[in-house]
Amino acid sequence: MYSAITLAIGQLGDPAFRSVLLKALALTVVIFFLLGVGATTVFSSYVPNFQWEWVNTVLSALTGLGFVVGGFFLFPLVISALIGLFLDDISDAVEEKHYPNDEKAHDVPIMSSIWDAVKFLAVIIICNIIVLPLYFIPVINLFVYYILNGYLISREYFQMVAIRHHDVDDVTRLRKSKSTELFILGVIIAFCLTIPIVNLITPIVATAAMVHLYKKRVGSKSVSLVP
Numbered sequence: 001m002y003s004a005i006t007l008a009i010g011q012l013g014d015p016a017f018r019s020v021l022l023k024a025l026a027l028t029v030v031i032f033f034l035l036g037v038g039a040t041t042v043f044s045s046y047v048p049n050f051q052w053e054w055v056n057t058v059l060s061a062l063t064g065l066g067f068v069v070g071g072f073f074l075f076p077l078v079i080s081a082l083i084g085l086f087l088d089d090i091s092d093a094v095e096e097k098h099y100p101n102d103e104k105a106h107d108v109p110i111m112s113s114i115w116d117a118v119k120f121l122a123v124i125i126i127c128n129i130i131v132l133p134l135y136f137i138p139v140i141n142l143f144v145y146y147i148l149n150g151y152l153i154s155r156e157y158f159q160m161v162a163i164r165h166h167d168v169d170d171v172t173r174l175r176k177s178k179s180t181e182l183f184i185l186g187v188i189i190a191f192c193l194t195i196p197i198v199n200l201i202t203p204i205v206a207t208a209a210m211v212h213l214y215k216k217r218v219g220s221k222s223v224s225l226v227p
Contacts, residue, residue, distance in 0.1 A: 001181050001213065005188075007098065008208035016093040017204050020086040025200065028079040074128060075199075078121060083203040087160050090204060094211040102215070105164035120156045127152065146190045153206065154186025161210045165218075174217045185209065 011017065083090070088105075095102065127148060128135075135141040155175065162171040175182065185206075192202040 001185055001209075004209040004212035004216070005185075005205065007212055008094075008205045011094065011097065011208060012201060012205070014093050014097075016089045017208075020083060020089050021201065021204055023086060024079050024082045024203070027082050027085075028075065031078060031082075032075065074125065078124075079200070079203060082121070083207060087207055088164070090207045091161055091164060091211050094208045098212070099215055103165070116160060120152075120160075123156075124149070124152055145194070146187050149190040149193070150183060150187030152186070153189050154182040157186075157189075157206055157210045158182055158214065161207065161214050165214075174214070177217055182213065185213070 091105065095105065128145075131144050131148060134144045158175050159171055162174055166174070189202055189206045192205075193199045195202075
């Protein structure tokens with residue numbers, strides 16, 4: 001696992017990686033802008049004004065706080081999901097550099113990639129909204145965040161990488177092989193996603209690392225993979 005992370009970090013200078021980061025970051029900013037506009041519109045349209053001004057002020061402050069807290073946890077997860085739209089670019093770059101002699105991946109239709117990214121994003125948002133009250137509880141919030149999102153990230157990233165080479169049944173079998181290793185990597189990724197600046201490159205490193213772990217599972221003979 002550590003060799004996979006090291007190899008992924010070592011390839012950060014790849015032009016394909018930089019291109020994916022810029023595109024995913026731009027889309028993430030647009031999404032959060034639209035969410036902010038939508039939340040403001042809903043609040044002003046459906047939350048009644050009370051005759052006590054202090055009540056209105058408190059409600060407004062709590063709404064803003066909820067958006068900030070939710071945004072803090074969801075921003076890195078959203079950009080992580082959006083990178084799934086460009087996963088082929090990252091995976092191809094990794095495979096061309098480290099596994100040039102392996103069988104090439106089949107093309108994944110763009111609509112399938114978009115649908116997978118949307119599903120992943122929806123699952124992440126829904127699951128995190130469900131546990132949102134727990135995020136206000138110190139210590140517990142960290143455990144919930146890392147365990148929940150570590151599992152979701154490890155599962156989805158491996159799925160998106162492996163499905164380029166196998167059908168769903170084979171992907172599931174490969175994922176369940178040494179699943180603890182994938183979960184630990186997922187937790188590491190979730191942790192890095194909470195570190196400002198670092199969380200911007202984390203999804204790319206995670207995708208590249210997953211390619212290496214996938215290759216390890218299928219028994220690639222590349223010298224890039226250190227046990």
